[in-house]
Amino acid sequence: MDKIEHKKILHIYAQTIKIIARNILYLVIGQGILMAAAYFLLFPLVNEIVDITLKLTGYSYITVGNIDSFLLRPVTILMLLILFIIIGIFLTLDILFLITFFALTERGQKIKISILVKLTVYRLFYCLKKGRAAALITSWILAILSGIPFIFFSIWRFRILHYYMEAAPDGYLALAAILFIAGLLLFLYYVGPYYYHSLLTEKSGILAVSKKDILPHERRNLLISISGWNILLAGVLFLIYVFTMSMTALLVSGFTDRIQATATFIEVYDSMSVYLALIIFVFGITANMALISYTFHRYRKLKINGHEEAEGFFKPAYPYKKIIYFLIIALFSINFYYFYQVVRNGSALEYMNMEDIQVTSHRGYSHSVPENTLAAVSKAIAEKADYVEVDVRVTKDGEMVLLHDTSLKRTTGFNKYIWDVPYEQVSELDAGSWFGSEFTGTKIPTLRELFDLCKGQIKINMDLKYRNDSEELAQKVVALIGEYDMQKQCVITSTSIRCLKEVKEANPEIRTGYITYGIYTSLFGNDAIDFFSMKSNLVTKNIVNEVHRNGKKVLAWTVNTRSEVERLKRLGIDNIITDNPAYIREILQRDDSDKFLTTLLKVIKE
Incomplete structure (x- = not known):
């Protein structure tokens, strides 16, 4: 890669950081609301599905020794499919929120919460209807692509993943790594990270922005940009981890009882792993969607549609506002109850043996x-x-x-x-x-x-x-x-x-x-x-x-x-x-x- 291309990539990084920073307060609030929804709504639902699956399959605990047989049970496969759809819809919602947010920011348009919400919800229904299964699969792949630092952190910190990595033969691990990388590269080449941008600009077909629209050198630069961006992101996230743990160590070092200080630090270290994993995922998907959105507008200079359609989409709902509000409140209440039960009494996910001794x-x-x-x-x-x-x-x-x-x-x-x-x-x-x-x-x-x-x-x-x-x-x-x-x-x-x-x-x-x-x-x-x-x-x-x-x-x-x-x-x-x-x-x-x-x-x- 010559100096000119190198400067172009650095320019892309600088501009991406600028669009992230431009309306960062709204970005943080929006992502915070979505993560809160995941914490209070999605997590309890996943917990209930895991609990039901354990009961139906007759397992007391999921361990490294029996996870293979557990995953092959017909009931487990069905439940995993349900989880794939539910989590996929949430990932799609988050991705479309970020695409919408960065599209509005790129235009220099003033961010309004009402417009942001309407466009995101409308585009969710539009993309799921138009893309169907391909949309959910793409959301998962984009999440995996954006979450490589999150994946490595999870393998390092969570027991069942860590044990699998230790127990698996080196040859299998190498093969899995090759297949994983090859799958991501094939996705980037044949489908492209612009899948949702393509749908929203009404360019039909799954290959709409791959071979026709992106020149070979642009595709190469995009791959290099994404790779380098994630390496930089991993470095930033590591610094956040170091800072968080250092501050924790500094705070507990003031305890007069050394044993209590050590125990407190270890307890915080264990519980912080879950929150750090969530932070790493949010950072990863936000930063990567910012880069993808910026390069899309840089290369394509196409406007993402949907403003008028979103208004029309919501008009029929106005007479039913009370019913909609009631259903939303009921949904939040039910899920908050389940969340409260999880916090107070423990989670079925604990039976999956993912924690340390x-x-x-x-x-x-x-x-x-x-x-x-x-x-x-x-x-x-x-x-x-x-x-x-x-x-x-x-x-x-x-x-x-x-x-x-x-x-x-x-x-x-x-x-x-x-x-x-x-x-x-x-x-x-x-x-x-x-x-x-x-x-x-x-x-x-x-x-x-x-x-x-x-x-x-x-x-x-x-x-x-x-x-x-x-x-x-x-x-x-x-x-x-x-x-x-x-x-x-x-x-x-x-x-x-x-x-x-x-x-x-x-x-x-x-x-x-x-x-x-x-x-x-x-x-x-x-x-x-x-x-x-x-x-x-x-x-x-x-x-x-x-x-x-x-x-x-x-x-x-x-x-x-x-x-x-x-x-x-x-x-x-x-x-x-x-x-x-x-x-x-x-x-x-x-x-x-x-x-x-x-x-x-x-x-x-x-």
């Missing part, structure tokens, strides 16, 4: 606080554990309380079995002084008190200490979960499969885990077992692989040493139960592949 705080936070007490649970919440594990037993008069042993002697000094003592007497016992004088007066809490503390704060793993049917422990716990509407915030474990069956009979929505020293093939088909909780030193690679292949998870207890954490991490364990979650989280995040995070953690410590 989760950490469960054993018996509250038994490392430094008396076990199975509200103080221990509060400590687990403060230290950013993913789950808090507690033991549940029943008193003589049927009250559910947190207690591990059959006897009250070890933690309270009162030498009686819990089932022989009424709650009124249990509530007067001191369950803290045995651990340290500073905890004198700490009480044994009820399960209801635990729910009051944990609702919306932390997930709960309840180990039900099943004794006999007369206590009705499973039924009582399930009833309380239903009362608090915490089905997705709670999991139930037990050494008794009978107890787990009773839980499933009462509410099949609740996830149940079998606490065991060994896992046998016959257990995989048991509907009462969604996951296994196993003594850590008995967990092997074969066990983890076989459990994942059968769509279930493996939790390991009780892990407190660095060597065991590192071994379990290599095995691909799903959840580690520990007395000291902050310490375990710190070990888990010390990955040589992430030098930047390691450096920030060192800064925090110092």
Whole structure:
């Protein structure tokens, strides 16, 4: 490429940045509204479809080991097609909003929200009607083309994609990369990034702006421009990532407690990955559509039509404004309810095993606080554990309380079995002084008190200490979960499969885990077992692989040493139960592949 061509491409970049900046406030507001709609409307809908698919296919979890068989199920294929259409429509809406916005900006026309909305909605219906399936496919390809930095970030940060990249043979990865690049190049050559511009300028045919309109050197420059633009974009996004994480590290470094600072940083780092992925996608599609729109107007100098048609399109709707407003409000209300449920109780997408190894705080936070007490649970919440594990037993008069042993002697000094003592007497016992004088007066809490503390704060793993049917422990716990509407915030474990069956009979929505020293093939088909909780030193690679292949998870207890954490991490364990979650989280995040995070953690410590 000679100097003249190089200067032309730099000029294109400069002009693209100018049209982005010209009405940037409206651009940010518009994209913000669309992303909010995706967050509050699209995400809950996707979550419901995933939840329905899991139920219809009979899977408890989607793991690396079973995702192939899951995806090949007829029900899954149907649901994926539905998701392809729904997400494709949203992508089309976003792309057409950007095309409309940049077309108006290119003309120097004053941006009016009403005109922008009308044109975008009209063009959505027009393009879907005229392009049909080709329009949706093009939207997906344009999103992929614009989202290459987003794709790489997702592969790096999200577990199921990362594991697939590690597990796949190098030859397959190379072949997939070649096919991916070849597909994008074929799209750019035969269809072109101007597909929607072509439809909107009423130039018929899918090849309308490929061979006829773009000269070979223009096509070459366009490919070079898009490639270079995305490299620059990736650099900018990396700087945003560095800045965001550095600011987070700087803020938490002021914490007096080093462990809490580290735990807070890791928690923010994990949750920020989702938001950063969204930001990367928005940046990518916005910047690329700006470049494509600018080069279209530069090469073609054609006006995009639709102003008069958009006005005519909306006129028949005026008599039905009240009905339209009612439907919009109803749609937002329903989806906001589902979104609220997801935020409060968890998401079905969590069952797809996409996150890193989760950490469960054993018996509250038994490392430094008396076990199975509200103080221990509060400590687990403060230290950013993913789950808090507690033991549940029943008193003589049927009250559910947190207690591990059959006897009250070890933690309270009162030498009686819990089932022989009424709650009124249990509530007067001191369950803290045995651990340290500073905890004198700490009480044994009820399960209801635990729910009051944990609702919306932390997930709960309840180990039900099943004794006999007369206590009705499973039924009582399930009833309380239903009362608090915490089905997705709670999991139930037990050494008794009978107890787990009773839980499933009462509410099949609740996830149940079998606490065991060994896992046998016959257990995989048991509907009462969604996951296994196993003594850590008995967990092997074969066990983890076989459990994942059968769509279930493996939790390991009780892990407190660095060597065991590192071994379990290599095995691909799903959840580690520990007395000291902050310490375990710190070990888990010390990955040589992430030098930047390691450096920030060192800064925090110092």
